[in-house]
Amino acid sequence: MSLPVGATIGILGGGQLGRMLASAAAKLGFRTIVFAPGEGLPAAQTASQHMDADYLNTRALQAFAAACEVVTLEWENVPVAALDVITAAGTDVRPGKTALDVAQDRASEKRFLESIDIACAPWREVDSLADLKGAIEEVGPDAILKTRRDGYDGKGQVRLKAGDDLNAAWESLKGAPAIIEGLVPFEVEISIVLARGMGGEIATYPVPRNHHAGGILRRCEVPANVSSATRAEAVDKARRLADALEYVGVLALEFFVLADGSLLANEFAPRVHNSGHWTPEACLTGQFENQIRAVAGWPLGPTDLLAPAEMDNLIGEDAQAPLSDLLQRGSLTLYGKGEIRPGRKMGHVVRLLRD
Amino acid sequence: MSLPVGATIGILGGGQLGRMLASAAAKLGFRTIVFAPGEGLPAAQTASQHMDADYLNTRALQAFAAACEVVTLEWENVPVAALDVITAAGTDVRPGKTALDVAQDRASEKRFLESIDIACAPWREVDSLADLKGAIEEVGPDAILKTRRDGYDGKGQVRLKAGDDLNAAWESLKGAPAIIEGLVPFEVEISIVLARGMGGEIATYPVPRNHHAGGILRRCEVPANVSSATRAEAVDKARRLADALEYVGVLALEFFVLADGSLLANEFAPRVHNSGHWTPEACLTGQFENQIRAVAGWPLGPTDLLAPAEMDNLIGEDAQAPLSDLLQRGSLTLYGKGEIRPGRKMGHVVRLLRD
Numbered sequence: 001m002s003l004p005v006g007a008t009i010g011i012l013g014g015g016q017l018g019r020m021l022a023s024a025a026a027k028l029g030f031r032t033i034v035f036a037p038g039e040g041l042p043a044a045q046t047a048s049q050h051m052d053a054d055y056l057n058t059r060a061l062q063a064f065a066a067a068c069e070v071v072t073l074e075w076e077n078v079p080v081a082a083l084d085v086i087t088a089a090g091t092d093v094r095p096g097k098t099a100l101d102v103a104q105d106r107a108s109e110k111r112f113l114e115s116i117d118i119a120c121a122p123w124r125e126v127d128s129l130a131d132l133k134g135a136i137e138e139v140g141p142d143a144i145l146k147t148r149r150d151g152y153d154g155k156g157q158v159r160l161k162a163g164d165d166l167n168a169a170w171e172s173l174k175g176a177p178a179i180i181e182g183l184v185p186f187e188v189e190i191s192i193v194l195a196r197g198m199g200g201e202i203a204t205y206p207v208p209r210n211h212h213a214g215g216i217l218r219r220c221e222v223p224a225n226v227s228s229a230t231r232a233e234a235v236d237k238a239r240r241l242a243d244a245l246e247y248v249g250v251l252a253l254e255f256f257v258l259a260d261g262s263l264l265a266n267e268f269a270p271r272v273h274n275s276g277h278w279t280p281e282a283c284l285t286g287q288f289e290n291q292i293r294a295v296a297g298w299p300l301g302p303t304d305l306l307a308p309a310e311m312d313n314l315i316g317e318d319a320q321a322p323l324s325d326l327l328q329r330g331s332l333t334l335y336g337k338g339e340i341r342p343g344r345k346m347g348h349v350v351r352l353l354r355d
Numbered sequence: 356m357s358l359p360v361g362a363t364i365g366i367l368g369g370g371q372l373g374r375m376l377a378s379a380a381a382k383l384g385f386r387t388i389v390f391a392p393g394e395g396l397p398a399a400q401t402a403s404q405h406m407d408a409d410y411l412n413t414r415a416l417q418a419f420a421a422a423c424e425v426v427t428l429e430w431e432n433v434p435v436a437a438l439d440v441i442t443a444a445g446t447d448v449r450p451g452k453t454a455l456d457v458a459q460d461r462a463s464e465k466r467f468l469e470s471i472d473i474a475c476a477p478w479r480e481v482d483s484l485a486d487l488k489g490a491i492e493e494v495g496p497d498a499i500l501k502t503r504r505d506g507y508d509g510k511g512q513v514r515l516k517a518g519d520d521l522n523a524a525w526e527s528l529k530g531a532p533a534i535i536e537g538l539v540p541f542e543v544e545i546s547i548v549l550a551r552g553m554g555g556e557i558a559t560y561p562v563p564r565n566h567h568a569g570g571i572l573r574r575c576e577v578p579a580n581v582s583s584a585t586r587a588e589a590v591d592k593a594r595r596l597a598d599a600l601e602y603v604g605v606l607a608l609e610f611f612v613l614a615d616g617s618l619l620a621n622e623f624a625p626r627v628h629n630s631g632h633w634t635p636e637a638c639l640t641g642q643f644e645n646q647i648r649a650v651a652g653w654p655l656g657p658t659d660l661l662a663p664a665e666m667d668n669l670i671g672e673d674a675q676a677p678l679s680d681l682l683q684r685g686s687l688t689l690y691g692k693g694e695i696r697p698g699r700k701m702g703h704v705v706r707l708l709r710d
Contacts (some may be wrong), residue, residue: 002678005689023378026401029689029702046381048400284686284707299682306661306707323357327654331639334360334384347384352639352661 002198002297003069005029009292010068010091011043012036012055012082013075016335016345017272017288018043020280021074024288030296035064035071042336043074055082065089072249072295076103076270077150094198094248094295099270102245106148106179106267113265116244118237121256121264122182129170132180136166139182145169147176157215184264186256190224190231192238193252193276195290195300202242203290203300204235205283208311210254210275216343217274220311222282230261241268250291252276274313274345281331281350282309307352319346357553357652358424360384364647365423365446366398367391367410367437368430371690371700372627372643373398375635376429379643385651390419390426397691398429410437420444427604427650431458431625432505449553449603449650454625457600461503461534461622468620471599473592476611476619477537484525487535491521494537500524502531512570539619541611545579547593548607548631550645550655557597558645558655559590560638563666565609565630571698572629575666577637585616596623605646607631629668629700636686636705637664662707674701 014036280286285301369391635641640656
């Protein structure tokens, strides 16, 4: 059932993704309400309305549900209990609870991927120091210890090398359930960003090559220089994931590409994704608009690439460069965050590479 | 003096132009306050804040001025007295009073254009029925009678042909000071949309061919099929106008192109313009972003055309077409207006024509 023009779309989460979703929704004539605790949030600045309440505030969630024709999200760590309240109040949340449930726990995420034949790098659950010592034997000493929940942009992660003090690494997680992933010798990282509509139709974006540093995405180059077979396999896997989750909206699935062209999945995000931030400038329809179209039950827009493109994140002090330098680099997007902090995503720049 | 990231830009006027300006400002990290009387206005839905007050409410204007680092406008008929209050309160308005003063009166507009050697179609001031009868003798019977002030989208205009009842035409304007323009046998209509920065630098957009019906813009085709000499002359005239007004921001100057390629100016708008609505999709930097950059004192963005484009306005019942049809036609923008009325601009569609 598709939303009428002028309907109100709720957005759970108040960051830059919600900010760009709200602007995309406005382009299509929708109103938006951002539900997120805090003041002066990036998304609150572009939404029609902001409800400043905790994600577990039942009464506020019910009022939010009553004011919205449909609810979507910009943050995968919204408590699933919030989705239950909204759904019980009679308003659909797209994507739904299943995708969040799976994505919020790195162990269930990897199990889900493997259950639909999407291979991941070797990994083990780690609930104790003893688990960690045993797992290292299996996945190898070059590994990353990650909390199962609530990590992002390299937070909640410890990089391990041979000879490292496993005790200290384990202590640093403060007893949080974790997984360990063996590092794989990949050539490049890519991601598939796709939109899946309410009728199951899928629109996939051109494939970016992603460059990370310190666990944070720094740069995308589109199209990635990978073989058409590798690209087709990655797209096929991402479509399989979206179908298996009966997904509605935009999702991103990240891959390591090994020297032989084979793929290992890293993780997926049940939302618009930083590795798709070049799409508004470089494609006929950006990821934010397609997320809105999908959750509104509208037809998806074409994702054709207008020109090869590069996207650079502005992280922390990157945003302190002279404005003229930033503007010189391409189309600038800033997120309306007041304080520059190390590792904080402040904006991004997209450059189209024309003939 | 350029605005810092995160500054607040005021926008006088609450329509779709303000709506798109506020979204463009948000992309660059600015906050916006829309000042306009009324509820649920298109621009209020995308701005950070809305001040609902009359344009002659001095106290409200002073509060607005105090809350904004700079003020711009999306409607040329904002009373210049409002600009005086804001400026007296210490906040610059860009573009300034001169451009508005000239543009708000069709007679002073044409006199200004002619004073800088920009030829217009033949015209006369008309303040009485006797004036009208005399003027018709001079400009010819095929003419348009227009109120000097407050007309837009064909409102306040009467089309005259040989044998028409001049008395009835004059009565219909209810005594408002008017002008009469002789119709010229033009081949096509074009417009020059340009941005002029605080240092006087100018960025001009590719030239659209504009199709009007009933005094309302219906369609743009870019680039217009006119000779390079005609294009260069039109650009030169628009630059001359912007320089003469010491203009800051985006303006549009409309022309009739005659069979011999010569140009007659129609009118100019001291603001972003409907004939530039294809620029966000089709150019590296859209007109709304360049307006924001100009009034913020930031460098202007490049205006290169990514692909030939067509823009169709959705006027009145055009917006009642099935959604799937509208989306099929290209990139859809809707203005968040609740009620569809005949002649009301509801949105537009931009189609890129790729090789």
